[in-house]
Amino acid sequence: MKFYVSTAFLDIREAVEIATAADDLGYHGIGIPDHVVNLETLQTPYPYTKDGARRWQPFTDWPDPWVLIGAVALATSQLHFVTTVYLPAMRDPYSAAKAIGTAAVLAEGRLELGIGVGWCREEFELLGQRFEQRGERTDEMLELMKQLWSPGWTEFDGDFYRTPRLEMEPTPPPIPIYVGGLSDIALRRAARNDGWIGDLISLDRALERVARLRELRAENALPMRGFEVITPLTDAFTREHYQRAAAGGITGIITMPWMFYSGPDASTAEKIDGMRRFRDDLAQV
Numbered sequence: 001m002k003f004y005v006s007t008a009f010l011d012i013r014e015a016v017e018i019a020t021a022a023d024d025l026g027y028h029g030i031g032i033p034d035h036v037v038n039l040e041t042l043q044t045p046y047p048y049t050k051d052g053a054r055r056w057q058p059f060t061d062w063p064d065p066w067v068l069i070g071a072v073a074l075a076t077s078q079l080h081f082v083t084t085v086y087l088p089a090m091r092d093p094y095s096a097a098k099a100i101g102t103a104a105v106l107a108e109g110r111l112e113l114g115i116g117v118g119w120c121r122e123e124f125e126l127l128g129q130r131f132e133q134r135g136e137r138t139d140e141m142l143e144l145m146k147q148l149w150s151p152g153w154t155e156f157d158g159d160f161y162r163t164p165r166l167e168m169e170p171t172p173p174p175i176p177i178y179v180g181g182l183s184d185i186a187l188r189r190a191a192r193n194d195g196w197i198g199d200l201i202s203l204d205r206a207l208e209r210v211a212r213l214r215e216l217r218a219e220n221a222l223p224m225r226g227f228e229v230i231t232p233l234t235d236a237f238t239r240e241h242y243q244r245a246a247a248g249g250i251t252g253i254i255t256m257p258w259m260f261y262s263g264p265d266a267s268t269a270e271k272i273d274g275m276r277r278f279r280d281d282l283a284q285v
């Protein structure tokens with residue numbers, strides 16, 4: 001089982017310190033969320049809470065994931081980086097491919113691209129991107145970016161993006177693509193790629209998603225071997241819970257280890273101590 005430490009809602013300087021501690025303590029990786037802005041007023045409800053309210057407070061840090069990865073990659077040696085999740089369709093594919101590819105080069109093969117299609121219409125519109133057909137544009141962007149990350153010349157003629165003959169350097173090492181989301185559409189998109197990233201979810205519901213992913217991979221004649229299933233779990237508190245998750249096909253857990261010991265108001269030192277204790281108490285799966 002791989003364990004990723006979430007940097008969600010952390011101060012940016014603290015996120016760097018947590019990341020370097022995670023590397024020292026032997027965690028597999030860190031999870032880095034993505035928002036460009038946090039608008040004061042939204043008409044779009046947040047889809048992952050019962051009342052539609054956002055999980056974070058105003059003025060929470062949302063560092064650019066590629067800048068953060070570029071910085072931390074040079075200060076670590078083993079740590080992997082997964083975005084939880086990045087929204088390609090909220091950007092143009094060339095700027096996105098350049099930033100992701102550059103971070104992947106600096107991370108020397110330790111970058112795992114977690115993507116989603118997004119939920120916030122207002123944020124899309126502010127960045128000049130259409131909210132409609134974002135799923136189809138995401139699929140085409142992924143196809144285009146894979147070509148831009150390959151050596152040699154690229155030409156691309158899609159429904160949304162047409163690319164004249166060009167090259168983009170530096171060429172990054174392979175970048176696995178994991179798809180976030182809980183809907184069946186999201187699971188179908190994940191099954192066509194390299195993995196799935198869940199949101200806060202119970203272990204039973206996560207295992208149901210794994211079963212569905214097996215069905216979808218089989219429909220496409222694709223094996224589960226090498227396919228990553230990474231998720232936070234709301235009700236996993238013991239080593240036995242993580243052993244059950246691993247046996248059911250979950251390959252990675254996204255967690256905030258300090259929540260088990262000191263709670264949400266932990267100091268940085270308490271967070272790092274919680275990470276150390278979690279490794280000793282629960283993460284040996």
